[in-house]
Amino acid sequence: MMVGFAFYRDGGGLGFSTRLFFFLAFSLIVTDAQKSINPAEEGVELMVLAESDFLWDDDNWTVSGNASNFQHGTRMIKAADDGPDTWYFVAPGKFTGAKRAAYGGKITFKHGFFEYNSEGQDAQRDAFDVVLVSEAYELVIGYRNLYPAWEFRSEHSVELLESAGWISNSTGGPPSRPDMVRVLTKLSSIRFRGGIYHGHEDAYLMSVKLYAGPVDS
Incomplete structure (x- = not known):
């Protein structure tokens, strides 16, 4: 000034x-x-720890579960299914490992469908839409009900805090602060749900970013 x-x-x-x-x-x-x-000050940009913009290829992402036709598209990855089974887009190694710095930060991404068939039923809400796994600490922490039903495209920003709506798979309630820190400290996997409907779906994922939290968090 x-x-x-x-x-x-x-x-x-x-x-x-x-x-x-x-x-x-x-x-x-x-x-x-x-x-x-003061990194928590409004308007200050957080550091990006890992990102995939899928500009050139699938950036080593994979899928888990009963999905087919996984491929790279225009700045996206996509896959399809023909039934109610839960499946996920799985992040590559640069998103995992020692990510303690992400505590207090956030995950942002875009998800959508080229087409879907609900088979006349509501969207399936029981499974997690985003999953954090630490095999070392035997922790699975997930986030439900992110994807809006009947929409073809949605954008998401999820805070990496125990109070942000995450659920511990072992307790069914919010994780403790120590568990949230542990899962990020030795992060084995980050997964993003592909489909939410009972029938055929052709889903995609775009612009995934993992941000660090404030230095003192």
């Missing part, structure tokens, strides 16, 4: 205006420095 003041000298010493200038300038510098090192 640049601020200008008019000031003068009283004889050989510093006058009141000069001292006022130094005080205000120092205060502004300290204030700006405090703002610049």
